[in-house]
Amino acid sequence: xxxxxxxxxxxxxxxxxxxxxxxxxxxxxxxxxxxxxxxxxxxxxxxxxxxxxxxxxxxxxxxxxxxxxxxxxxxxxxxxxxxxxxxxxxxxxxxxxxxxxxxxxxxxxxxxxxxxxxxxxxxxxxxxxxxxxxxxxxxxxxxxxxxxxxxxxxxxxxxxxxxxxxxxxxxxxxxxxxxxxxxxxxxxxxxxxxxxxxxxxxxxxxxxxxxxxxxxxxxxxxxxxxxxxxxxxxxxxxxxxxxxxxxxxxxxxxxxxxxxxxxxxxxxxxxxxxxxxxxxxxxxxxxxxxxxxxxxxxxxxxxxxxxxxxxxxxxxxxxxxxxxxxxxxxxxxxxxxxxxxxxxxxxxxxxxxxxxxxxxxxxxxxxxxxxxxxxxxxxxxxxxxxxxxxxxxxxxxxxxxxxxxxxxxxxxxxxxxxxxxxxxxxxxxxxxxxxxxxxxxxxxxxxxxxxxxxxxxxxxxxxxxxxxxxxxxxxxxxxxxxxxxxxxxxxxxxxxxxxxxxxxxxxxxxxxxxxxxxxxxxxxxxxxxxxxxxxxxxxxxxxxxxxxxxxxxxxxxxxxxxxxxxxxxxxxxxxxxxxxxxxxxxxxxxxxxxxxxxxxxxxxxxxxxxxxxxxxxxxxxxxxxxxxxxxxxxxxxxxxxxxxxxxxxxxxxxxxxxxxxxxxxxxxxxxxxxxxxxxxxxxxxxxxxxxxxxxxxxxxxxxxxxxxxxxxxxxxxx
Amino acid sequence: xxxxxxxxxxxxxxxxxxxxxxxxxxxxxxxxxxxxxxxxxxxxxxxxxxxxxxxxxxxxxxxxxxxxxxxxxxxxxxxxxxxxxxxxxxxxxxxxxxxxxxxxxxxxxxxxxxxxxxxxxxxxxxxxxxxxxxx
Numbered sequence: 001x002x003x004x005x006x007x008x009x010x011x012x013x014x015x016x017x018x019x020x021x022x023x024x025x026x027x028x029x030x031x032x033x034x035x036x037x038x039x040x041x042x043x044x045x046x047x048x049x050x051x052x053x054x055x056x057x058x059x060x061x062x063x064x065x066x067x068x069x070x071x072x073x074x075x076x077x078x079x080x081x082x083x084x085x086x087x088x089x090x091x092x093x094x095x096x097x098x099x100x101x102x103x104x105x106x107x108x109x110x111x112x113x114x115x116x117x118x119x120x121x122x123x124x125x126x127x128x129x130x131x132x133x134x135x136x137x138x139x140x141x142x143x144x145x146x147x148x149x150x151x152x153x154x155x156x157x158x159x160x161x162x163x164x165x166x167x168x169x170x171x172x173x174x175x176x177x178x179x180x181x182x183x184x185x186x187x188x189x190x191x192x193x194x195x196x197x198x199x200x201x202x203x204x205x206x207x208x209x210x211x212x213x214x215x216x217x218x219x220x221x222x223x224x225x226x227x228x229x230x231x232x233x234x235x236x237x238x239x240x241x242x243x244x245x246x247x248x249x250x251x252x253x254x255x256x257x258x259x260x261x262x263x264x265x266x267x268x269x270x271x272x273x274x275x276x277x278x279x280x281x282x283x284x285x286x287x288x289x290x291x292x293x294x295x296x297x298x299x300x301x302x303x304x305x306x307x308x309x310x311x312x313x314x315x316x317x318x319x320x321x322x323x324x325x326x327x328x329x330x331x332x333x334x335x336x337x338x339x340x341x342x343x344x345x346x347x348x349x350x351x352x353x354x355x356x357x358x359x360x361x362x363x364x365x366x367x368x369x370x371x372x373x374x375x376x377x378x379x380x381x382x383x384x385x386x387x388x389x390x391x392x393x394x395x396x397x398x399x400x401x402x403x404x405x406x407x408x409x410x411x412x413x414x415x416x417x418x419x420x421x422x423x424x425x426x427x428x429x430x431x432x433x434x435x436x437x438x439x440x441x442x443x444x445x446x447x448x449x450x451x452x453x454x455x456x457x458x459x460x461x462x463x464x465x466x467x468x469x470x471x472x473x474x475x476x477x478x479x480x481x482x483x484x485x486x487x488x489x490x491x492x493x494x495x496x497x498x499x500x501x502x503x504x505x506x507x508x509x510x511x512x513x514x515x516x517x518x519x520x521x522x523x524x525x526x527x528x529x530x531x532x533x534x535x536x537x538x539x540x541x542x543x544x545x546x547x548x549x550x551x552x553x554x555x556x557x558x559x560x561x562x563x564x565x566x567x568x569x570x571x572x573x574x575x576x577x578x579x580x581x582x583x584x585x586x587x588x589x590x591x592x593x594x595x596x597x598x599x600x601x602x603x604x605x606x607x608x609x610x611x612x613x614x615x616x617x618x619x620x621x622x623x624x625x626x627x628x629x630x631x632x633x634x635x636x637x638x639x640x641x642x643x644x645x646x647x648x649x650x651x652x653x654x655x656x657x658x659x660x661x662x663x664x665x666x667x668x669x670x671x672x673x674x675x676x677x678x679x680x681x682x683x684x685x686x687x688x689x690x691x692x693x694x695x696x697x698x699x700x701x702x703x704x705x706x707x708x709x710x711x712x713x714x715x716x717x718x
Numbered sequence: 719x720x721x722x723x724x725x726x727x728x729x730x731x732x733x734x735x736x737x738x739x740x741x742x743x744x745x746x747x748x749x750x751x752x753x754x755x756x757x758x759x760x761x762x763x764x765x766x767x768x769x770x771x772x773x774x775x776x777x778x779x780x781x782x783x784x785x786x787x788x789x790x791x792x793x794x795x796x797x798x799x800x801x802x803x804x805x806x807x808x809x810x811x812x813x814x815x816x817x818x819x820x821x822x823x824x825x826x827x828x829x830x831x832x833x834x835x836x837x838x839x840x841x842x843x844x845x846x847x848x849x850x851x852x853x
Binding site: 090 | 731734735743744769
């Protein structure tokens with residue numbers, strides 16, 4: 001390696017002398033070559049974004065003209081490419097230049113090819129259409145005798161090559177693995193690593209060659225092959241146990257100083273972490289030696305390794321001392337590392353946390369938010385029934401302070417995890433605290449939290465714990481707290497929170513003894529009339545009111561609600577309102593339909609609708625035609641005339657056999673008498689689901705019809 | 719896995735950017751401004767590892783230039799921190815006291831340095847193949 005450096009260093013003054021700007025032709029070249037310089041100087045001199053934009057757009061338009069002009073030499077093209085790279089880096093689209101970059105890589109001589117390849121790797125990405133054009137160039141360069149060209153081609157392959165083109169270059173790259181120059185071998189290994197990342201099945205047959213690369217005499221090649229091994233071992237650690245010996249030898253070489261110190265061998269340690277059981281005698285020797293090294297990153301990795309492998313007490317002691325030094329260090333980066341190491345270690349060795357608990361408590365109140373967050377992460381892992389209140393308190397404080405969505409989602413997830421624990425149990429010590437904390441969590445994180453969290457919470461309330469009285473207490477407390485929250489004026493809650501509240505109030509208000517259901521309904525009604533509530537939440541609210549109505553004996557709030565929502569523009573709300581209206585007329589039916597506290601029971605659904613058989617038989621015996629399936633009706637419809645309005649009227653009528661379930665009255669202020677529902681009026685009988693579907697589309701379509709737009713209606717029904 | 723490597727100055731001007739995952743051009747400038755804003759708001763006593771959205775930023779300040787590397791969870795932050803310093807040392811050797819403007823003028827060289835970061839000798843070889851003064 002060093003002789004190449006010497007040669008190039010001696011050649012350097014010569015290169016510089018060649019490019020001294022001189023007379024005529026050289027002057028043009030010089031003025032051209034300082035274009036980038038002037039551009040950069042121009043940009044740095046400007047202060048406003050607007051001026052910068054103007055300048056760049058000017059530059060881009062002149063570049064566009066230059067690159068498309070046929071008279072542009074490749075040298076000028078190279079210069080333009082550099083400026084295009086600069087403009088794209090600043091964020092301005094320069095896509096007109098992509099094809100020229102590819103051409104430059106194809107046609108240029110060495111230096112121009114270099115810039116061309118660089119531009120291509122910066123402009124394009126793996127799924128770009130223009131990459132197809134590059135394949136031939138890459139293949140040609142891989143086969144060339146010029147080492148530098150081969151290097152460049154290999155670099156581009158490892159950066160942006162798409163999966164589909166791997167077979168085209170794979171055999172060439174495999175050949176390069178045995179090349180005499182180590183830099184090419186190294187680049188070939190890196191390219192194969194990239195292939196392994198994007199298409200592992202295509203490189204499976206060359207694992208043997210990877211092993212050869214691992215034992216290569218050049219350090220760089222070995223380092224590159226470690227990347228591949230790290231990946232493969234992560235997927236399947238037992239398959240590579242026999243390589244432990246070679247990894248340990250490498251480690252020993254590092255420790256013994258035979259390999260250069262700036263060699264990035266923390267990957268090696270990561271590789272070793274994947275092994276749980278191995279020959280720990282050799283491991284001990286090497287790792288204890290590594291502890292004397294100065295590099296802190298390596299120390300951190302060692303600590304992590306020690307805890308992952310088969311435990312050996314002296315190593316553990318050393319590692320614990322190391323973590324101690326990290327955590328107590330005044331340098332903040334090291335403190336962060338120490339906390340992170342503790343997080344890894346804490347499940348295996350909780351005593352270590354006890355040793356450093358003063359420092360941990362100090363870190364909780366540290367001015368740096370990152371340290372605070374890392375400490376919270378650590379505390380989250382050691383949460384148990386005893387310390388949960390304190391830890392959740394701290395998390396809530398942090399939650400209230402932070403504004404970033406990711407942080408909120410993360411923390412909310414953690415708190416919910418600790419409290420609701422997969423619907424089975426909770427660490428919470430008592431009901432009041434649990435409900436209050438969940439309220440706080442919902443009000444802060446309501447709209448950004450994962451939908452599983454409110455679902456799990458509701459399921460926890462519904463299924464409860466083993467003790468029935470405890471459950472009732474919990475539910476009662478929840479209902480009371482939600483009523484208090486709803487009483488507060490001018491407070492806006494997130495939609496999910498409102499949905500949770502409405503469900504709980506609907507299900508469990510019967511437990512209240514002081515407030516009557518009518519009062520609860522009044523509160524829910526007030527929410528329903530509030531504009532800031534979304535339509536999804538409104539459906540939850542009206543469902544809750546429906547559940548409560550049989551318990552409230554007579555309530556004009558319900559009457560008002562029905563009146564309000566039967567003429568609503570939202571079809572969903574309308575349907576609910578009509579259902580409520582009809583159920584309301586028959587209180588006994590309602591009570592049996594919506595029993596109290598039966599949310600956990602399964603509903604048996606009769607999919608064949610056998611309860612309608614009697615009705616259908618009656619209809620058939622009175623002369624109604626049997627059911628015609630959809631395609632038959634379509635054919636009949638197509639064979640008839642379409643312009644017959646009154647006939648359509650009759651046909652519409654025949655489909656309205658929706659009186660099967662008396663939930664769906666249509667009492668529209670409609671002058672046309674035929675459009676009222678009446679069973680058996682038409683010649684055929686339709687199936688129940690179709691009718692309900694017809695109704696729900698009908699309610700908007702009658703409205704449409706009221707505006708005299710006829711054609712949409714039959715199209716939707718048929 | 720490294721997601722991106724940025725060199726941004728205190729005024730928010732990007733001197734060098736290299737993305738390892740495809741990010742749309744218009745999103746890049748937004749990302750860069752947000753990243754530099756979070757780096758600028760840190761003081762000297764705060765640690766160099768920031769959590770930003772769902773990945774981490776590791777930054778180092780050299781005079782008026784910030785070098786920021788975005789990584790995902792699997793990386794050892796200290797290793798990246800030391801790597802940034804290694805990178806700057808290599809550049810220093812090549813340019814003999816590299817400065818911010820050098821980055822803009824010789825950005826092809828910088829990309830070359832990035833590609834061969836494992837050893838300083840290899841970097842010098844590759845960089846010298848591409849004569850920056852002809853640019």
